[in-house]
Amino acid sequence: MATVFTVQADSEAECRAELERLCRVCGLEPHMLPREWLGTGRWLARAMPSAPAGGEGRAD
Known part of the structure; x- marks a missing residue:
């Protein structure tokens, strides 16, 4: 499974x-732009490494 970072x-x-x-500090790329997480009132976004590292990362 690829590594995913969540905000x-x-x-x-x-x-x-x-x-x-x-993304800027860690060299990541957005994977899921901000969206409201239903029922929580919180906003969620995700980022992933742009290049595979040790067999993980984005599978483009």
């Missing part, structure tokens, strides 16, 4: 900003 935040703007920061 959770209270607002879409905060989630988007932290996703962008995570």
